Amino acid sequence: MTRIDLNCDMGELPEAIADGTQEALLRSITSANVACGGHAGDERTMRTTIEQAMRAGVAVGAHPGYPDRQNFGRLELKMPAEAVANSIYDQVRALAEVAAKCGAKLVHVKPHGALYNQAVKNRELAEAIAQGVAKFSKDLVLMGLAGSPMLDVFREAGFAVAAEAFADRRYEPDGTLRSRKFDDALIRNPEEAAWQALGIAERGVVIASDGSEVPVDAQTICIHGDTPGSVQIAAAVARTLREAGVKVCGFSQC
Numbered sequence: 001m002t003r004i005d006l007n008c009d010m011g012e013l014p015e016a017i018a019d020g021t022q023e024a025l026l027r028s029i030t031s032a033n034v035a036c037g038g039h040a041g042d043e044r045t046m047r048t049t050i051e052q053a054m055r056a057g058v059a060v061g062a063h064p065g066y067p068d069r070q071n072f073g074r075l076e077l078k079m080p081a082e083a084v085a086n087s088i089y090d091q092v093r094a095l096a097e098v099a100a101k102c103g104a105k106l107v108h109v110k111p112h113g114a115l116y117n118q119a120v121k122n123r124e125l126a127e128a129i130a131q132g133v134a135k136f137s138k139d140l141v142l143m144g145l146a147g148s149p150m151l152d153v154f155r156e157a158g159f160a161v162a163a164e165a166f167a168d169r170r171y172e173p174d175g176t177l178r179s180r181k182f183d184d185a186l187i188r189n190p191e192e193a194a195w196q197a198l199g200i201a202e203r204g205v206v207i208a209s210d211g212s213e214v215p216v217d218a219q220t221i222c223i224h225g226d227t228p229g230s231v232q233i234a235a236a237v238a239r240t241l242r243e244a245g246v247k248v249c250g251f252s253q254c
Contacts, residue, residue, distance in 0.1 A: 003247045003254045004201045005162065005220035006238060007031040007143070009063055009112065011049035012040040012072075013226060022049065025225055026056035028234035030250035033110045033143075036095035038087060039065035039073025046098040053104075059250040060104050061140070064091035064132075065112030073113040074180070081128040084115075088132025096136065107251055108162065109133050110143035119150045120176060126150040130157035141251055146218040147175045162251065165206065165218035167197040167237050168227045173208045175216065184209070188228050190236035197221050197237045201246045220251075 008025050011034040016022050026032065032053045035041030041063075053060050065073030067087050079087070088111075096106050111119060111129055119126040126144075130153060133140060138158050144150040146163035154161045168187045170178040178185045187193045199205050200221055205213045223234045241248050 001245065001247050002201055003249055004218070004241060005030050005250055005254065006223065006234070006241075006248055007033055007061075007110065007164070007220050008223050008225050008230075008234065009033045009035070009110075010053075010225050011035040011045045011063070014045060016225060017045060017048055017052075021231060022225070023052050023056070024231045025223075025234050026052055026058050028231075028238040029058060029223065030248060030253070031059045031061060031108065031220065033061050033063035033108075033112075034095055035063050035065070035112070036091040038067045038091050039069060039071075039112055043094075043098055046095055047102060050099050050102045050104050054102065059107040060099055061108035061110060061143075062092045062095045062106055063110055063112050064088045064115070066115050073115065076114045076118055081124055081131075084125065084128040085132035085135065088129055089135040092133055092136045092140075106137075106140060108141040108143055110164070116145070117177065120145050120148045123149060123153055126153035127157070130154050130159060133159070143220060145176070146216045162219045163217055164220050164222055165200045165216040166222045166224075167193040167200070168223050168230075168233055171206045171208045171214050171216075173210050173212050173214060175214050178209055186227055188233075190229060190232045193223070193233045194236040194240035198240055198244055198246075201241055202244065
């Protein structure tokens with residue numbers, strides 16, 4: 001049986017926490033990547049998100065990004081590697097401390113935004129991410145873009161890794177994500193996102209922006225919590241996968 005984890009970036013938007021969007025998303029996913037003070041999030045949002053995830057039976061992981069709240073961590077920065085490592089460590093530790101107070105334990109770490117996208121091709125940056133997480137613990141799973149060199153860097157650093165693909169993002173022919181500067185970078189239609197997720201889970205491919213098939217050998221599929229219609233997208237993805245016989249489960253359950 002094919003097995004896949006569904007992850008979602010969370011704890012980033014206070015309004016999504018307050019209006020029930022997060023709790024609705026948690027009904028469809030198996031892993032929550034919680035913003036931990038870099039691009040977004042504070043102790044209150046971390047605690048609330050972790051508590052919601054625990055009630056839903058969803059695994060909790062850290063979602064550290066560039067310490068750039070003004071740009072939501074989506075602006076490429078030129079930080080020294082040591083500064084990146086220290087920032088990653090501080091963010092993961094902050095979330096772990098809140099999680100411990102809630103009776104939860106972190107399972108994974110997924111970098112956010114520009115930090116993630118730059119590390120896909122920048123070995124030094126990927127190494128800095130791994131060093132920052134390793135300073136806290138090497139027992140966490142590191143998520144990275146399926147088929148990218150960043151996963152090799154994480155493995156070489158001694159981490160278990162989870163190759164990630166995206167249900168709600170379009171791809172370029174080289175397997176990277178289409179830049180958000182393009183209007184079609186996001187997949188907003190729930191059924192289209194569900195079919196992309198099914199292609200990832202069953203065939204290990206996505207259709208790129210030029211219509212070509214791109215191989216993606218992934219263990220986890222992301223739905224962004226801030227994508228318009230994210231609740232409907234996540235529900236359609238989870239339903240379509242399960243109806244096709246794919247077992248949707250977290251890392252500790254699969």
